[in-house]
Amino acid sequence: MRLAILLIFASLALHAGDSAQDKPQAKDGTWAMRWRVWCDAENGFAxxxxxxxxMPGMYDNALDRQRGQGGTLTKKEETVVIEGKKVTMIVPARRRSENDLDRDVLVFSEMSGEATIDALGDKHAKIPLRWEDFDYYRKxxxxxxxxxKxxxxxxxTARLGVAEDRCVLAVRHGGRTSGLVMAGKTDRExxxxxxxxxxxxxxxxKGKKIAAGTWRERQFRSGMVFNADGKTLAPKGKYKPVRWTDGWEIETEHFHISGQTSPTRLLQHGAYYEALYKxxxxVYEPERMPPVKFEVHIFDLAKDFVAGAGAWGIPVSMGGGSITGGFFVPSLLSLWVYEESGQLGGDDFTVEHVSAHECSHxxxxxxxxxxxxVPTWINEGLAxxxxxxxxxxxSFVTAFPRERVERLQSIYSDTNRMLMKPDWYLDHKGHIDALQYGEVYAMVHFWVFGAGKEGKTRFHTFWKALRGGEEGNLAFERIFMETMIKTKGNREAAIRAWEAEMLTYVKKKLKG
Ligand SMILES: [Zn+2]
Structure with a gap:
């Protein structure tokens, strides 16, 4: 008998528990995670x-050592004088005192102009520092x-600036100076x-063979994987799964992936995830993305996945005819999947399919x-x-979710109505049940993928509205439904028309 499989979108449950777990931590080192990668490829540093x-905000160029300690960051423009010149800069507006740092780490990068490295470092530190050389090429x-080599x-060239309560690494490369302002002294952990x-x-x-990307990324491109000691290895022969902390890792252009099954599998995952990213x-066509490499953890067995998640305070529901194939955890900014999901859940539930769904989130x-x-229907429909x-x-080639759609089509033929009215979905941000996944896919297809160039243009406007902090249901109605509301006279009539058109669309137009 086929298991009733649930692809659980854990972010919803975890958002609800945010206040209770401001600082998710592994209980002991058994399921420790490795360091993350900040990579600003546009400005050329990592x-x-x-x-x-x-990260308090994906686009804020800042980090906190612990979640939630800095509060909401607001910004204001300020004019400062650097070496006799007035410079306008965006500064955090919430400060504990005039010279205090809002964040544990501030990341900066700008064209150097006439300014010295020290002067630019002082500007970002907001106080004058004592400077010394930092040997970038130190062996x-x-x-x-x-x-x-x-x-x-x-x-x-690089310089290290220090003061009582902060320090700065400022690095000049080409015409640019980039670096970090860190709260505390240089000997802080x-x-x-x-x-x-x-x-x-x-x-x-152009014309010269210079590989781009971070050093670790270039190792991946030449077929290398990192072991637990940080040493590179070229996978050869067969491997057995190992303890999580003895596992391997790779860094690709957009991902940092760790796993315990085998280094060979990691190389396959790396190529696959990059294709997914593309x-x-x-679909999104972002002009730029935040400087974060997506963090992915690939466990071996379901029991590893459950134990690992448990150690980080994430409850996983398994058994009773359903399994969890993986999830994206916003409070940890990481993706959790496991190799065994395909054996347990069947061909639609391989680690690759689960990854494609969860990584969309x-x-x-x-x-x-x-x-x-973000309303659930849009997030899940895209996934x-x-x-x-x-x-x-x-390359990653999208395919028709046949089983989900055919089940929906047969229900629509019997009942001639949607499982839930569009109204119900518009503002809903919680759980939806297994059958509804087909319905939300159909809704997204109706508005975005089946709506030609206009659908895509609207989607761009829509996700950028979300990025700007707009409420998802309002943004949706403003961007997608405006024409329909105008044509039908009012919102209620437009929603009725949407439901009627949806039924026809699913029955007649939604095909593989
Ligand atoms: Zn999902």
Whole structure:
């Protein structure tokens, strides 16, 4: 007998519990996670930082060591004088005192102009610092990215600025100065290691073979995986699954993926996830994305997944005829899946299909700046659009979710009405049941994918409204339903017309 499978979208449940778990932590080291990657490819730098550090806003260029300690960041423009010149800059408006730092880490990057590295560092630190040289090319096992033979760009200079309560690493590369302002002294936990991880990305030059991306990303491209000690290895032969903390990791252009099944599997996942990313980006067409590499954890067995999630305070429902295939966790900004889901749940439930669904949630969350205003039907409808796709010749090709749609079509034929009225969905942000996944897919298809160029244009306007903090149901009505409301005379008539058109659309037009 076929299991009734649920693809659980955990972010909803976890949002509700946010206040109770402001600081999700693994109970012991058994399920510890590795460092995350901050990568600003546009401005040409990257660094790594502990997993628990929290981005207050995806587009804010800041980190907190613990979630929620800084409150809501608002901004204002301020004019400061740097070396006799007036400069307008955006500064955090909530400060504890005039020179206090709002955040534990502020990330900056700007064209250097005439200013010295020290002057730019002082500007971002908001106080004058004591400066010394920082040897960017220092030989050190922790700095393989800074070795010329490993492709590090030439001509990088760096300075370290210190004061009583903050320190700055400022790095000049090309015409730009980038760096980090960190609260506390240089001997504060992790500060030195974060500075040491700071990496300037090579600039691809036309006609010259210079590989782009971070050093770790280039290792992936040449078929290398990192082991638990941070050493590279080229997978050979067969591997057995290992304990989570003994597992492997890779860094691709947009992902940092860790897993315990085998390094060979990680290389496959890396190629697959990059293809997925491209499929999402083709729909969203973002002019830029936040500087975060998507964090993915791929466990081996269901029991590993359940134990790992449990250690991080995430309850997983398994048994009673249903399993959880994976989830995206907004409060940890990470994706959790496991290899065994396909064996337990069948062909529609492989780790690849679950990843395509869950990573759609993650893409939306990151692109929309962690918006809490996304109605479930849109978020899940998009996830279903991607979940059935296949990896072919290095690309991700979306496919028709046949089973979900055929079930819906047979219900519509019997009842001639939707499972729930459009009204019910518009403002709903909680759980939906298994059958409704087909319905929300049909709704999204009706408005976005089946609506030609206009559907896509509206979708762009819509997700950018979410990114700007607008309430999702209001943005939807404003952007998608405006014409229909005008034509039908009022909102109620438009919603009735939508339901009627939906029924016809699902019965006649929705085909694989
Ligand atoms: Zn989902």
């Amino acid at each position: 660094f790594r930082h502990p997993y628990e550090w929290w 050190d096992p922790t700095r393989p990215h800074a070795e010329a 490993a492709g590090a760009p030439e001509g990088v 992790h500060t030195k290691a974060v500075f040491d991880s700071f990496e300037i990305l090579p600039i691809p030059v 499929a999402y980006a083709d 993650m893409f939306l969350h990151v692109a929309c700046n962690g918006s809490n205003h 279903v659009y991607f979940e059935s796709g296949k990896f072919k010749n290095g």
